[in-house]
Amino acid sequence: MRSTEFDTEIAEYAKARAPLLLLAFDGGGRVEQAGGHTVELLGGDPVGKTFDEVFARVPGGRNFAEWRPPDGEERNIDVRLPSRLPQTWKTVFRKSGDSVLAIGRRDTSEIEGLEQNLLTLNAELSNRSRELHKSNAELERLNTLKNRFLGIAAHDLRTPLGIIMAYSELLEDEASPGMDTEHREFISTIRSSSQFMLNLVDDLLDVATIESGKLSLQREPSDLPALIAHNLSLNQVLAARKNIRLTFEAPTVFPPVPVDPVKFEQVMNNLIGNAVKYSGEGTATTVRLARRGDRAVVSVSDEGPGIPANKIDLIGQPFARLGTRAPGGEPGTGLGLLIVRKIVEGHGGNLRVDTAVKRGTTFILEFPLAEH
Secondary structure, eight states: OOHHHHHHHHHHHHHHTSSSEEEEEOTTSBEEEEOHHHHHHTTSOOTTOBHHHHEEEOTTOSOTTTOOOOBTOOEEEEEEETTEEEEEEEEEEEEETTEEEEEEEEOOHHHHHHHHHHHHHHHHHHHHHHHHHHHHHHHHHHHHHHHHHHHHHHHHHHHHHHHHHHHHHHHHHTOOTTOOHHHHHHHHHHHHHHHHHHHHHHHHHHHHHHHTTOOOOOOEEEOHHHHHHHHHHHHHHHHHHTTOEEEEEOOSSOOOEEEOHHHHHHHHHHHHHHHHHHSOTTOEEEEEEEEETTEEEEEEEOOSOOOOGGGGGGTTSTTOOOSOOOTTOOOOOSHHHHHHHHHHHHTTOEEEEEEETTTEEEEEEEEESSOO
């Protein structure tokens, strides 16, 4: 192939397909011809468009009549693109008779810089991901050890605490009529403190079981009205000591709900017990059962002190301080509500709270009517 033929073939290919900016402007600054790639780049044939319509930024100005292109000197030129930001091309302008040729190549330096940054960021992300994986594995190991420790400690404490409580009850029941008031209060304090610690140990055992992923639910179609009524009767003695009225509102007929009856009673005992503990004398605690679509909704409302708005997110967090105390000064740990939330969520339900200071608190539980 002769040199002239070779040059012609290359020129034809470049004009038709090469990824170059190829434009020819007439003496008035209008496009006369455009390469194939340029037509695609500009979203259509630019023939007839003005210099200003094609270029967004040209060193030295865009007034073609006054502009004198530096012949053969490569410049950064911004090309207008349809529905996109201008794109920078390294462009050479050459005079060719009465026309001006613009021949440009894409400025890839910015793209290459971005690619390098992405490679660096990707490598850093991979390193962080490996570190996070190692940290998560270590946290999982420590959490397992913590749960094992809690389970062993709580189990070993339960027996001696039960003995202390049993003996304190025996001393209280068999106290001689001649025992003075101070000593009776000592025995009562031992009994109530051991009862609190025994309840705490039971809660710690439940938390350890739940957090280890071993919460086992034995669901069966259950009569919720009957379970709730039974639980209210169990708490009636405590409520009567403070002259608190316990009431229950439910439909006459309610469909069976697939719950673990033992765990459900644990939930209700915790919520009703809290309502009684945190309410003052002569108030009321109301339990309501209703159906809402495919859910059974249980609410427990008290007339206690309520919870400050900035403490609501702490509900169900272990050992959280909610800013409220029971009228009798009974301490709380927050473990009970944590257990309640985990049991409800284990059933595929959810726990919500409606509360405000001096307005009381309502805990709202939703359980699916069908097992998922």
